[in-house]
Amino acid sequence: AQSVAQPEDQVNVAEGNPLTVKCTYSVSGNPYLFWYVQYPNRGLQFLLKYITGDNLVKGSYGFEAEFNKSQTSFHLKKPSALVSDSALYFCAVRRNSGNTPLVFGKGTRLSVIA
Amino acid sequence: EAGVVQSPRYKIIEKKQPVAFWCNPISGHNTLYWYRQNLGQGPELLIRYENEEAVDDSQLPKDRFSAERLKGVDSTLKIQPAELGDSAVYLCASSPRDYGYEQYFGPGTRLTVT
Numbered sequence: 001a002q003s004v005a006q007p008e009d010q011v012n013v014a015e016g017n018p019l020t021v022k023c024t025y026s027v028s029g030n031p032y033l034f035w036y037v038q039y040p041n042r043g044l045q046f047l048l049k050y051i052t053g054d055n056l057v058k059g060s061y062g063f064e065a066e067f068n069k070s071q072t073s074f075h076l077k078k079p080s081a082l083v084s085d086s087a088l089y090f091c092a093v094r095r096n097s098g099n100t101p102l103v104f105g106k107g108t109r110l111s112v113i114a
Numbered sequence: 115e116a117g118v119v120q121s122p123r124y125k126i127i128e129k130k131q132p133v134a135f136w137c138n139p140i141s142g143h144n145t146l147y148w149y150r151q152n153l154g155q156g157p158e159l160l161i162r163y164e165n166e167e168a169v170d171d172s173q174l175p176k177d178r179f180s181a182e183r184l185k186g187v188d189s190t191l192k193i194q195p196a197e198l199g200d201s202a203v204y205l206c207a208s209s210p211r212d213y214g215y216e217q218y219f220g221p222g223t224r225l226t227v228t
Contacts, residue, residue: 004156034216043118043205043219044157051214090156099170102217104156 002027004093004105012111013081021076021108023065023091033074034092034102035065044090050074051096061085081112116140118220120206126226132194135223139187139208146183147217148191149205157205163189164212196227 003026013019025031032051036044048059055067065076074091091105119138127133139146144165149157160179162170165186174181178197183189193200203224207217 032214036219041221043207043221044217046216046218049216092156096213101159101162101170101173104158106154106156 002093002095002100002103004091004103006089006091006105006108008108009106010109010111012113015083015112015114016080019078019081019085019110019112021089021091021110023074023076023105024072025074025091025093026072027093027095029098030096031093032096032102033065033067035059035063035074035076036090036092036104038088038090038107047076047089081110083112083114086110086112118206118208118218120204120220120223122223123221124224124226126228127196129198129227130195132192133196133225134193135191135204135206135225137189137191137206137220139189139206140218143208143210143218144186145209145212145215146189147207147209148181148189149207151203151205151222153202160191162212193225196225198227201225201227 005024034049035047038044048057050057050067058064063078088107090107092102094102146163148160151157161174161181163183166183181191203222205222206220209215209217
């Protein structure tokens with residue numbers, strides 16, 4: 001079975017500081033990994049994905065994430081946080097083969113304080 | 115490019131009443147997904163379509179939920195009869211194909227069952 005853990009319900013960071021939103025996963029075989037962001041009353045928006053290749057993935061709005069196979073992690077990072085980054089962030093995983101669904105974590109609420 | 119369209123955005127019904135949600139995916143996207151997102155949780159897959167074929171409906175409560183995707187474009191998700199526990203946000207998403215592609219989400223329908 002596949003699963004995703006986002007250990008922090010809430011992350012607070014000052015504007016201009018670096019931010020990290022943590023994600024660890026469990027999947028049999030090799031994973032496809034995704035980060036999505038959700039703003040109030042809106043659907044999820046895709047940020048970035050790891051499919052294969054370079055472990056450091058760069059995405060939208062200056063976000064990046066690093067795939068670490070040994071630690072089964074895919075933490076989301078940004079060098080300098082903006083107030084507009086405040087939102088709900090979801091990590092998701094699926095196995096890269098077979099008829100398996102995309103499984104989401106519970107989400108982490110990021111609050112960037114001016 | 116137009117995004118995924120869903121309607122209605124909000125729906126309040128009494129328990130035991132029927133309800134239907136409609137989704138129009140991004141043009142050319144063969145894969146369509148319906149998710150349910152409970153408060154404080156990530157989305158959970160209900161059903162996935164490849165064109166007009168439901169290829170993963172293992173999480174769909176078939177005693178009260180039904181879905182269709184006629185002509186492989188628009189889709190409708192129905193609940194009959196609704197129960198209090200069905201209150202949630204119902205999200206539709208689409209992607210060009212299933213594997214390796216990110217999913218594009220609609221804004222969702224917030225269902226409240228009283």
